[in-house]
Amino acid sequence: MAVALIGLLSLPVWVGNTYYINIASQILLWAVLALALNVLVGYAGLVSLGHASLFAMAGYTAALLLDAGYNHGTADLVAIIITLLTAAVFAVLALRATGIGFLMITLAIGQILWGIAYRWASLTHGDNGINVLTRPAPFGISLVGASSFYDVTLGVFLIAVVSMARFVRSPFGASLRGTRDQARRMTALGYNVWLIRFLAILFSGFWASIAGLLFLYHNKSISPQVVALTTSAEALLMVISGGSGTLLGPMVGAALVVIMKNVVSAYIARWNLVLGVIFILIIRCMPEGLVPGSVRLWRVGWQAVRARLNGWAMRPAGERTP
Amino acid sequence: MTALAVTALCKSFGGLRVVINVDLVVEPGERRLIIGPNGAGKTTLFNLITGEIAPDSGAIVLFGRDITRAACRKRAHLGMARTYQIITLFPHDTLLRNVTLALLGLSPLRWNALLDLDRQQHLTERAREALSRVGLETISDRPLAQTSYGERRRVEIAMALAQNPKVLLLDEPFAGLSIDERREVQKLLATIPRTVTVVMIEHNMDVALDLADRITLLHFGEVIVEGTRAQVVADPRTREVYLGA
Numbered sequence: 001m002a003v004a005l006i007g008l009l010s011l012p013v014w015v016g017n018t019y020y021i022n023i024a025s026q027i028l029l030w031a032v033l034a035l036a037l038n039v040l041v042g043y044a045g046l047v048s049l050g051h052a053s054l055f056a057m058a059g060y061t062a063a064l065l066l067d068a069g070y071n072h073g074t075a076d077l078v079a080i081i082i083t084l085l086t087a088a089v090f091a092v093l094a095l096r097a098t099g100i101g102f103l104m105i106t107l108a109i110g111q112i113l114w115g116i117a118y119r120w121a122s123l124t125h126g127d128n129g130i131n132v133l134t135r136p137a138p139f140g141i142s143l144v145g146a147s148s149f150y151d152v153t154l155g156v157f158l159i160a161v162v163s164m165a166r167f168v169r170s171p172f173g174a175s176l177r178g179t180r181d182q183a184r185r186m187t188a189l190g191y192n193v194w195l196i197r198f199l200a201i202l203f204s205g206f207w208a209s210i211a212g213l214l215f216l217y218h219n220k221s222i223s224p225q226v227v228a229l230t231t232s233a234e235a236l237l238m239v240i241s242g243g244s245g246t247l248l249g250p251m252v253g254a255a256l257v258v259i260m261k262n263v264v265s266a267y268i269a270r271w272n273l274v275l276g277v278i279f280i281l282i283i284r285c286m287p288e289g290l291v292p293g294s295v296r297l298w299r300v301g302w303q304a305v306r307a308r309l310n311g312w313a314m315r316p317a318g319e320r321t322p
Numbered sequence: 323m324t325a326l327a328v329t330a331l332c333k334s335f336g337g338l339r340v341v342i343n344v345d346l347v348v349e350p351g352e353r354r355l356i357i358g359p360n361g362a363g364k365t366t367l368f369n370l371i372t373g374e375i376a377p378d379s380g381a382i383v384l385f386g387r388d389i390t391r392a393a394c395r396k397r398a399h400l401g402m403a404r405t406y407q408i409i410t411l412f413p414h415d416t417l418l419r420n421v422t423l424a425l426l427g428l429s430p431l432r433w434n435a436l437l438d439l440d441r442q443q444h445l446t447e448r449a450r451e452a453l454s455r456v457g458l459e460t461i462s463d464r465p466l467a468q469t470s471y472g473e474r475r476r477v478e479i480a481m482a483l484a485q486n487p488k489v490l491l492l493d494e495p496f497a498g499l500s501i502d503e504r505r506e507v508q509k510l511l512a513t514i515p516r517t518v519t520v521v522m523i524e525h526n527m528d529v530a531l532d533l534a535d536r537i538t539l540l541h542f543g544e545v546i547v548e549g550t551r552a553q554v555v556a557d558p559r560t561r562e563v564y565l566g567a
Binding site: 166167170171172174177178182184185187189190191203 | 403410423
């Protein structure tokens with residue numbers, strides 16, 4: 001873990017190339033969104049297909065306020081609050097159901113917000129989206145360069161990871177997983193299942209908004225395609241392919257998708273096809289996701305090797321042939 | 323004061339009347355057995371008492387407090403705990419975590435998103451204590467998925483006891499157990515102190531008879547006979563509807 005941390009911290013130095021530093025920033029900001037979605041998919045057992053709209057809600061709100069002349073601090077704070085309110089509306093409407101019902105309601109709300117971003121041109125500039133001219137300069141540090149923006153993104157990403165790790169181990173995290181596995185039992189034990197899920201959606205919405213702000217500042221623009229269903233589906237694929245309900249899984253999934261989109265697409269025009277094949281392979285060989293799947297295959301492989309060695313050592317010396 | 327008083331409770335599912343005008347008065351410390359053939363409405367009655375479903379009419383009073391409209395989770399906080407006929411546990415977790423969740427349900431700590439749950443010594447200790455009451459302390463760190471059916475039944479009971487309930491509702495605690503396992507659960511139930519009022523459903527009358535002070539016989543949603551063990555066993559209506567003799 002220390003090695004990974006040092007690797008991430010020194011990344012701009014050993015990568016050097018601005019293009020790849022930007023890709024690393026993108027992986028980290030998408031990983032924050034994937035981690036946020038994982039709270040619901042992995043720990044609450046609630047599959048949302050509307051997370052792109054929370055992500056984009058933060059980006060759009062901040063972009064509109066910046067466009068109207070507000071400063072970065074105000075714009076970002078209001079963006080987070082508005083996103084939390086949107087998440088609350090999501091929760092109140094979608095928590096009337098679980099399973100497919102929950103998924104369909106989040107999908108529907110997501111599509112409504114996409115429609116607004118796309119069609120309400122007087123507010124959102126429609127298809128053109130909104131450009132943001134400057135990045136914020138927290139504590140006077142300029143984020144104009146790829147490397148300094150990467151550092152800030154990494155910082156935010158690390159805070160997200162630590163907060164997730166604490167959340168998962170906390171009593172509230174255990175309660176949330178309890179509502180995933182046995183909602184009925186949890187109610188009989190005295191838990192307020194609805195409120196637990198509601199708070200989990202707010203927590204997830206908060207980190208989705210942070211990821212959305214990072215996205216806005218990274219691209220210096222936001223457009224309706226960010227709100228589209230494709231983005232929600234991609235975020236969900238990151239979580240599922242990496243391994244939902246694990247901390248590392250969504251990060252690996254985010255890296256996989258971003259690399260496929262940006263790096264592989266430079267060499268293969270039909271990169272979507274490659275991505276599809278990879279997902280099918282993951283689902284086929286490791287239905288639990290890359291991270292837990294690799295751990296399982298590693299264990300199975302190691303046991304097979306050990307059994308071999310033991311079998312060999314058990315045989316009388318004369319029969320031992322390596 | 324009466325521990326649990328149910329008055330004129332009714333519940334229909336569509337046109338089917340499942341619980342009809344049921345009255346039930348259970349005194350503190352009493353062991354009440356509710357028997358009846360399949361489909362008598364026993365589990366529905368339990369679901370009404372614990373608040374998992376709402377009654378059409380009637381009232382439920384717990385230690386003088388009307389809880390007819392109280393949410394299921396509130397009733398847990400008021401001292402009501404139950405076990406399920408169909409085992410309803412957390413399959414991915416260890417036995418210890420299962421019982422810890424039962425303890426956490428009544429603790430304000432359940433809203434805390436910053437502390438490490440594994441480090442909450444007082445909870446862990448109490449959970450181990452509850453598991454040792456049912457004789458499972460040696461396998462407390464085993465995942466639930468690796469335990470036997472009989473052990474899971476005992477985990478159900480440990481979770482209910484861990485909540486230190488005033489009224490304990492046991493839904494067929496002997497269902498699916500071998501003869502040996504039944505004896506163990508019988509012994510275990512006999513150790514529950516009289517500070518706890520116990521209401522137990524049992525389909526098979528013989529296994530639970532020894533534990534009961536009073537027996538209520540339910541048939542097609544109605545109370546047919548109620549009385550002491552001897553009275554109910556001797557009553558001809560019991561023989562007629564229940565023993566089929």
